Amino acid sequence: MSRREFxxxxxxxxxxxxxxxxxxxxxxxxxxxxxxITIGNVVLTRLIAGWNPIGGHSHAVPALSKHMLEYFTxxxxxxFLADCEIAGINAWQCTYSxxxxxxxxxxxxxxxxxxxxxxxxxxQQTPSLPRVIKETGCFALVYHGNRTDYLFRAKQQEKxxxxxxxxxxxxxxxxxxxxxxxxxxxxxxxxxxxxxxxxSLYDVSRPDYDQKKSVGNVVLGxxxxxxxxxxxxxxxxxxxxxxxxFKVLGSGRSCYSPESVDDAFQYTFxxxxxxxxxxxxxxxxxxxEVRENVRLTLKYGRTG
Numbered sequence: 001m002s003r004r005e006f007x008x009x010x011x012x013x014x015x016x017x018x019x020x021x022x023x024x025x026x027x028x029x030x031x032x033x034x035x036x037i038t039i040g041n042v043v044l045t046r047l048i049a050g051w052n053p054i055g056g057h058s059h060a061v062p063a064l065s066k067h068m069l070e071y072f073t074x075x076x077x078x079x080f081l082a083d084c085e086i087a088g089i090n091a092w093q094c095t096y097s098x099x100x101x102x103x104x105x106x107x108x109x110x111x112x113x114x115x116x117x118x119x120x121x122x123x124q125q126t127p128s129l130p131r132v133i134k135e136t137g138c139f140a141l142v143y144h145g146n147r148t149d150y151l152f153r154a155k156q157q158e159k160x161x162x163x164x165x166x167x168x169x170x171x172x173x174x175x176x177x178x179x180x181x182x183x184x185x186x187x188x189x190x191x192x193x194x195x196x197x198x199x200s201l202y203d204v205s206r207p208d209y210d211q212k213k214s215v216g217n218v219v220l221g222x223x224x225x226x227x228x229x230x231x232x233x234x235x236x237x238x239x240x241x242x243x244x245x246f247k248v249l250g251s252g253r254s255c256y257s258p259e260s261v262d263d264a265f266q267y268t269f270x271x272x273x274x275x276x277x278x279x280x281x282x283x284x285x286x287x288x289e290v291r292e293n294v295r296l297t298l299k300y301g302r303t304g
Contacts, residue, residue, distance in 0.1 A: 039196050051095050054094070249280065
């Protein structure tokens with residue numbers, strides 16, 4: 001690291017620490033450690049920071065997605081990750097992109113203890129997997145959920161299985177993401193080599209014909225069915241390997257009140273295994289979502 005880079009990193013760390021102390025106060029700098037799970041030999045907190053707000057994926061309207069992208073400048077992404085560490089979160093799930101690589105470079109330059117899980121959304125446009133591993137410093141690579149579900153429905157799931165084998169050949173943990181509980185059941189039932197799964201509580205990849213079969217109509221935009229979390233958490237419970245549940249707040253649809261957020265955390269942790277964790281995207285523009293989510297994980301995510 002050059003002297004200029006060192007000074008910039010030190011200044012940023014000072015700003016982050018000062019901002020956290022001033023904004024959150026002693027009552028929110030929690031002494032308790034978050035509960036943890038293990039994937040391979042890697043210990044992860046049961047609350048993992050997510051990617052979508054940083055990547056500008058609101059799963060709502062284009063204006064909100066743009067707002068997220070404009071808010072999360074490179075420095076704010078770095079501040080966010082540093083603040084997650086201050087609050088006790090030790091893992092971050094990102095999707096491979098220039099924005100993610102820049103943030104991972106920041107983590108590696110400051111010798112962060114943050115564990116990185118890298119999701120690959122488009123293998124056709126992704127550089128070599130060894131390069132992805134080097135650029136993100138990740139301990140695990142994950143096949144993207146939308147792509148997984150598409151290939152399963154096209155009867156081409158062997159491509160996903162081949163990805164898992166390739167990742168293992170490179171010496172890192174291999175994960176597969178899915179939005180569909182039936183796909184999770186199939187992978188678990190067939191004994192795939194995956195080390196863990198990323199499991200959406202809402203099947204937003206559900207095709208139109210499936211929606212019509214289920215409810216007799218097709219929704220405008222992504223489908224979020226109230227019954228989805230029960231179906232996915234049941235599949236998670238029946239899966240022996242660790243599962244990381246995401247979209248636990250329905251991409252913000254369960255965030256209309258503190259009570260609804262509390263209910264979503266309580267429901268999810270009560271329904272998944274003690275060896276599972278949650279991935280939560282956070283957008284701290286309007287409130288301290290980092291510590292709010294830490295508090296709820298301490299409240300509902302304890303094990304043993």
